[in-house]
Amino acid sequence: MNFERIKEKLNILADAAKYDVSCASSGSNRTNTTKGLGNSTGMGICHSYTEDGRCVSLLKILLTNHCIYDCAYCVSRRSNDIKRAGFKIQEVVDLTINFYRRNYIEGLFLSSGIFKSPDHTMERLVRVAKKLREEENFNGYIHLKSIPGCSDELMYEAGLYADRLSVNIEIPTVSGLKLLAPEKEHKDFTKPMLKVKNEIVRYKNEKRLIKNTPKYAPAGQSTQMIVGATGETDKDIMYSATYYYKTYSMKRVYYSGYVPVLEDSRLPSLTAKVPMLRENRLYQTDWLLRFYGFAVNELLNDDHPNLDVDVDPKLSWALRNLHHFPVDVNKADKHVLARIPGLGMRSVHKIINARRFRKLNWDHLKKIGVALNRAKYFMICDSRNWERRDLDADRIKGLILQNSTGKFRNQYSQQLSLFN
Incomplete structure (x- = not known):
């Protein structure tokens, strides 16, 4: 050879x-x-x-x-x-x-x-x-x-x-x-x-x-x-x-x-x-369609034919559909919970199992692993505080990006630079 x-x-x-x-x-x-x-x-x-x-x-x-x-x-x-x-x-x-x-x-x-x-x-x-x-x-x-x-x-x-x-x-x-x-x-x-x-x-x-x-x-x-x-x-x-x-x-x-x-x-x-970010957004959308119960026309339509650059597809959908929120995590079914930004399917199943024994509050949700920096604007629990406080979509989006960790902000800046 x-x-x-x-x-x-x-x-x-x-x-x-x-x-x-x-x-x-x-x-x-x-x-x-x-x-x-x-x-x-x-x-x-x-x-x-x-x-x-x-x-x-x-x-x-x-x-x-x-x-x-x-x-x-x-x-x-x-x-x-x-x-x-x-x-x-x-x-x-x-x-x-x-x-x-x-x-x-x-x-x-x-x-x-x-x-x-x-x-x-x-x-x-x-x-x-x-x-x-x-x-x-x-x-x-x-x-x-x-x-x-x-x-x-x-x-x-x-x-x-x-x-x-x-x-x-x-x-x-x-x-x-x-x-x-x-x-x-x-x-x-x-x-x-x-x-x-x-x-x-x-x-x-x-x-x-x-x-x-x-x-x-x-x-x-x-x-x-x-x-x-x-x-x-x-x-x-x-x-x-x-x-x-x-x-x-x-x-x-x-x-x-x-x-x-x-x-x-x-x-x-x-x-x-x-940009790799566009690939990433498409994979995120693919996941939402296959495992989270979304339909294509909910995430993408004639008024919104392309995915947002700065936020993930689920958060983008939620910001355009604030009338569906807030969701009560102690009462909502699995399909509704899955639509809350910051909740993955593992967290959804943990919430459903945990609320059989008691009403859940913010501390419980944090221990479960819910990404509260996003989710808190779209749900209520066994607590008097609700973080949305009647904010509009642009303000919520700004707060989420502003309050994200330094690592996330650096990642976000790098992703945006791909479009320059």
Whole structure:
């Protein structure tokens, strides 16, 4: 093996893979029962940080950065003058096993440029996963990036060996895709998504009848949207995300701020990098829609098409809807409590459990972990004091920002500087 050449390929193809953010916590429960390599159960696998702050690593590479398409937003586009490389199937297998044995990684995220055809590319990705599972007895986490336009048969086979599959929709709207990737069609992305969804449903149904039914994509599927490459508003992006969650049973939708890599009249200028704060606000909104009972039109609408820069989406909604407040924390149900700024779902459940035994006051709420610097303006408890004191939205917003900790204020200043 030519180690220098392998190292060169690794540098090129790992760098090209950094633009894909659609790999994170696996949610898989593939167990090691055959004295093989790896195990994706227990602590879970992700490419960055878990909730407890633990960093977990995946080998994240492209099979190749050669591509037959010329998508305007992609660094690997056909017309871009970059150094090209491609791994052989066995090289990816060997890298994964050797890195795992050295405790560098706990799994593999494998994507690819599209060379020759979607089916030819997807077939090679599947062969990598199949070799790892069947020849190397590897039971760690595998995430395969599915190739738009590939056949249903290959998508089915991919799900037998991978823990998670992803088909990145890339551009949130059909019109945006047509502008920046005219060689691709929207159905090329949605067809594999539908196949994965249907196979997961079939696996679950068959599992009830036959216990040893082969697993199919146990960690589900995800997708990614590029934010800021076209003129979509935050409202457009979140309506698209909601559609993919509901229609294709997505586990996650990822939002990737556009990174200027090429000069193109269809794209923003090379200096117009999307602030990380916009990504953060979209993820916060995604969380509110999935776990807090909000609808898109409550947070984003024609009058408010983009998310606020200076406050989080829940606080922004509350300030625009002060007629819903104050909320009595000793009487309100779970769904109403979840809408109070400063209350996460853990705090909501703690409040519901604690108030069974006594009425709660400000001291109790503070011990529970409620962020009173925000919440106190939107709720009442077993106390005569109510902090809002009929203040208007602008005054409440100013007080919250003013009374925040120094760390928060520094963070806020840094975030605003991204827009300058």
